[in-house]
Amino acid sequence: MTLQSPIADAEAPLDCPLCPRLAALRQECRAEHPDWWNAPVPAFGDPLGRIAVVGLAPGKQGANRTGRAFTGDFAGDLLFNILLKTGLAEGSYEARPDDQLTLRDVIILNAVKCLPPQNKPLPQEAHNCRLFLKSAADALPNARIFVALGEVAHQSVVKVLGGKLPKARFAHMAEYRMPSGKIVIDSYHCSKRNVMTGRLTNEMFEAVFEKAIALLST
Template identity: 40%
Template sequence: MGAAGELAAINKRVIACRKCPRLAKYIRTVGREKVKRFASDDYWARPLPSWGDPNATLLIVGLAPAAHGGNRTGRMFTGDSSGDWLARAMHEAGFASRPESRARDDGLVLTGAYITAAARCAPPDNKPSTEELASCAPFLIAEIAALREVKVVLALGRIAFDAYCKAVGAKGLAFAHGARYDIAGKTLVASYHPSRQNTNTGRLTWKMWSEIFKTARSLA
């Protein structure tokens, strides 16, 4: 089985996963109660599969789906401001076919990049528990093994950074925006997450974000 088949099999297991009762209840509740601006939308409200190019040289690891972003649209980093920041930067760096990520059927195609996350269900307050992250870890480990062409791993935020380090057995690495580490033939690059909390406060500026993707492109 090639990478595409392996990744499809992993995604099938992800979607069927019900290991974390708190998260399973939360995503169903969000999908049922919705918010006013998306009241007419049919929410995905299930664990979220990863997506992208099976032959990717860049692996992007996020935190978790957003309650009214990925949990609504059914695709990671899709339907919210974080998704738009990511799609725009990836488009500028040549990894994405368009600069917006709005829906599963919007025509966005990734070339040379694959997107995953430390947790596959939207957590309350964007804070998965240690146990919930541990339950998701085997999916990330399996994806890392399947994505044999990856040269660069971009971790968005400390939780994603720590999840990747644990998945590959790397210890003692400090998270800092722009930090780079060579691990088993791959370069791990750390970045602040493009959440509203970071982008609206200026903790993460567009220049900082764009530079991260220029670095990723040059390394990949």
């Protein structure tokens, strides 16, 4: 399986060794599912986009399997449906990397690029991966709005953009302007658990992207 990143020079190597626990899980997955992606997941979307969506990490049955961010699991179903509804995507999402989905003015990144056990990266793993998130942010010349999905993504985005966490605490729909002028908008992660418990509704999630789009004109 070969997937081309729109910002290839900012990506982690396929056998990135920085996090031993994640590297070990990667090897286990390769042995168990040799036809899966099983590697750091690249960015997906428009490299000239003005909105960057930053997720937590690949899901085992989602991006770790398919190799495309948020593709193949519940979180992707919700995210891509909202992007299509708000005009930030076109085509059709069919939960596979070779479908006809195209993102418009938006690119998707992850705070942690490899699958973590139980979908919970350790703080050190998130810290290790910030160098790739920083490289990605630097490679996006037009990105002004960063939508952080969940607190781990929020912390990484704020630090990468030069902000201070005590002055930028995570809260759904919170908005923070970074020293560079870039804006961070927080959202609860579009995970199945958050949706099923009612912590995040479709309407709440759609409002996040409506806010991001509105801020592009300010």
